[in-house]
Amino acid sequence: MAAARVRSGGRPTLEEVAARAGVGRGTASRVINGSPRVSPHTREAVEAAVAELGYVPNRAARALAGNRTDAIALVVPEPETRFFAEPYFSDIVRGVGAALADTDMQLLLTLVGNDRERRRLAQYLTAHRVDGVLLVSVHAADPLPDLLEQLGMPAVMSGRRSASETLASVDSDNFAGAGAAVGHLVSRGRRAIATITGPQDVYGAQRRLDGYRAAMSEAGLGPDERLIAPADFSEEGGARAMRELLARRPDVDAVFAASDVMAAGARQVLREAGRRIPDDVALIGFDDSAVARHMDPALTSVRQPIEEMGRTMARVLLDEIAGEHRERPQIVLPTELVVRDSS
Amino acid sequence: MAAARVRSGGRPTLEEVAARAGVGRGTASRVINGSPRVSPHTREAVEAAVAELGYVPNRAARALAGNRTDAIALVVPEPETRFFAEPYFSDIVRGVGAALADTDMQLLLTLVGNDRERRRLAQYLTAHRVDGVLLVSVHAADPLPDLLEQLGMPAVMSGRRSASETLASVDSDNFAGAGAAVGHLVSRGRRAIATITGPQDVYGAQRRLDGYRAAMSEAGLGPDERLIAPADFSEEGGARAMRELLARRPDVDAVFAASDVMAAGARQVLREAGRRIPDDVALIGFDDSAVARHMDPALTSVRQPIEEMGRTMARVLLDEIAGEHRERPQIVLPTELVVRDSS
DNA sequence: CCGTATTCTGGGAGCGCTCCCAGAACGGCG
DNA sequence: CGCCGTTCTGGGAGCGCTCCCAGAATACGG
Incomplete structure (x- = not known):
């Protein structure tokens, strides 16, 4: 008779892990988040419990309690056929994905159309749906970068708007x-x-x-x-x-x-x-x-080393989210001439 | 002095909207979620408050309380160069994005490598990080589809594994x-x-x-x-x-x-x-x-109508998430011969 | 005009987690 | 051996929302 209504698809909670390991919830949380202030013995017990129960933290709860989402958005300008064309999009995604693989950051794909949508987007992004933003194919007059900057949202763009870019950027030479x-x-x-x-x-x-x-x-x-x-x-x-x-x-x-x-x-x-x-x-x-x-x-x-640009963008963004380097790095990656038959 | 510590980037909460509209939290929630059991007068008041405050619901809180995430994952096999190549990936993404534009579903991009990662992925996906899954480029021996089916997670794949596919699928002819x-x-x-x-x-x-x-x-x-x-x-x-x-x-x-x-x-x-x-x-x-x-x-x-395949996949998935048609539709979209100079 | 059915409404409980505080346990020093 | 500092630990409070249950307001029939 459904003693406990099936929570969350029956997945174990932190509380259950803690109980199983014979520790408190706080301690279990500390272990899972890699805090150093836990005795090795306790740590092992919790880790064992996690493994046995197949515990995976609930993202929503984490996001709510921690006021962060562990997610970044890749904002793609939809009308821009050029960006979607080979090889840009796939390679950027691939690079970003690679950089994020070891993290437990999620990649949100956001397609935006006109400027009105872009403004609305800024609002949504700040309503704490993401920890940071990756911007690709930004035009000089795009309102989004400045909006994000005002809002203090970590952001990195591919390419630059001008020689004196204020946002972090990764460009090719x-x-x-x-x-x-x-x-x-x-x-x-x-x-x-x-x-x-x-x-x-x-x-x-x-x-x-x-x-x-x-x-x-x-x-x-x-x-x-x-x-x-x-x-x-x-x-x-x-x-x-x-x-x-x-x-x-x-x-x-x-x-x-x-x-x-x-x-x-x-x-x-x-x-x-x-x-x-x-x-x-x-x-x-x-x-x-x-x-x-x-x-x-x-x-x-x-x-252009597009995949590497994607990787670099992601890394720079992660750093910025982590609170490192507030100096908005401007990275320029080398290009390479591939000689074929036409020259 | 910091009467209220800045919550969530200072964004208004449901409670604040309710207060401003002079109604209870429950009622405000009902309006925002489009419940019909609200008097027109009350509805207007809440809507006005939402507009004035620029209220945007907190996704994490919603996800936690409602046990859903309003997000779907597009699972992309990373090693498969073919899928990433023109025009498949971009067009699928574009189609899916278009279908999701009117929704407030988020699109999560998940790159997975080998089978081990894919198994792990199933676990993560179920730990309620997404409401549904879009699978592309699935091989006959892929363990993921069956895993998802067992777990009862809504899923749609592009292409089929065989003539007698058990998961919902969208294929071209x-x-x-x-x-x-x-x-x-x-x-x-x-x-x-x-x-x-x-x-x-x-x-x-x-x-x-x-x-x-x-x-x-x-x-x-x-x-x-x-x-x-x-x-x-x-x-x-x-x-x-x-x-x-x-x-x-x-x-x-x-x-x-x-x-x-x-x-x-x-x-x-x-x-x-x-x-x-x-x-x-x-x-x-x-x-x-x-x-x-x-x-x-x-x-x-x-x-192949790839963009339309993406759109259709998303629509079928949304239906499945909404609990409609449990009969796992197998959709086949027409192909078209484009005659050029080589024939 | 009253009782009952029907809407509408407020707010308690709880989702699973992190943050933080206070207390327990341990250590070193005089 | 006692005191204080340090490390470790448990659990309360609260994040913002949805669910749901009662109670208030309204409608209707007799």
Whole structure:
């Protein structure tokens, strides 16, 4: 006759563990949370009881009593097709997951759409549903980062909004990556090296252009604005930009596109114009995505250590939650040029 | 001086909402949970108080008191590179997210590795950390589904383990998809139509082969086992299989690969063998991934409605959690042939 | 107009845990 | 051997909510 109504799916409670180990609830709690102020003998007894009973702490109770949730949110901008595209999303998730594996932190996935939703989100996040927030694909005008900062919620973003980012961030070295791409083209004897840029309100895209410019002047290939065509990270945008470049500088012999997808668009146009890759025009992309590997010819591309970025973001966030380093680290991870057939 | 220690980041509690509305805690709770047993007048008062205070219920307290978590877990097999690859993961997440957007269910992302971890996972999941589980990329021998079933935990999987699946599942019509691919090839006048299969312990891969076989005999192209080459969904596997096929049936004039990635491997081999696509050999893949769109020539492929699968999985799970339909629905969503240049 | 059925409402109990305080047990020193 | 400091321990209080039970308010029939 249901002496005790089945609590929580019949799982043992801390109290039961304590009783079994012959100690008090407080002591059992101490052992489970790794407090040092427990005698070895007692500790063993509690640990044995935990094992025998298959005790797993109730998260909700913990969260309620401890005023924390042991959960972090990965906030993903839903409308951004780009972020969802290979390889970004999967790899970030994989990296974050790896960093969290040894922790008992949970990963909450939160898809948000427009700015209104983002504001509402800030409220929800603070209503103590998470201990910290991972932000990806943040635009310069995004209200969320500042909101989180005001609320004092630990947060780390991938990429930065500007050179003087106030939140903790993990970025890849877009500047050096672009430089390496241009350097490689130069070393292959290319002179009329053009670039197709990403949207300039994305800091990373800015840096790729900066890197291009710096490498060009360093190579003594003075600035020629006709070699710079703006686009928006899309395939169609890449194609359009390539057409412009061809019109303005028909002698172009290399193109550095700030994303693989734009490179794919450019390739299409080059092919239609009868230019052979890499013989007539060398082509380099950015991201080292599946698109690059399967393009024909296989695309040389600048690889970002995305999985490692995810891992690093998670680690930085965990530190921040633990109350360490209040100095908002700005981490920049190296990029790497992956040379294939297109250059 | 700190009359009340800042609770929960200073957020209002139900009690405060109730006080402000001039009602009891119970009544306030009823309004917030949409109980009908509240007078319209009272309801309005509470709703006003909620709005003024910006009240958001504390999840942990709710979970503890209500013995539910309002959270579901998406369990992702970590070692499986395939699942993480385009387009599966992103699209499933997107679909699930969309279905959950109107709910206040949270999405927990759980990456699991080997079987040992999976067993441990079952324990954690039951320790009432989630109300339900979404399983993707399940193998025939996976212990997790049965574990969840025993524990009575609501669960839905993508794909099935066999024809007689006991858990709720959402699958795509692999059989019809394969049939459509073969039918298309036949209608283009191909006769020596080969197939490169996926691992046969994956039910979906089985069904694709079944669909191929059925369509072949229907077209009067009797069975020829030499036209069937097994592989493992990998690019290298696809290449190997293609070499076999070329050796066994040099007259092959079409290949249906059970995944785009395998098709990419096959394309490589065909090209090296001097066979033109589609002139000499037509090629069709499965998944309609980015790889297909960017392949040269663009790959004809069978599209699965992955995002919709995600949405459907979430909906079925929510129903199951709500206690509806205990009959474990087996849903099969239609596939669609996307014809491009390779066939 | 009263009794009874029917709504509506307030608040006690309790979910399982952490925090913290006070008391018990132990140790070292004079 | 007694005193005080230190370590260890038990358990009360409380986190914010839901569940549920009585009691209050209202409605209805005779």
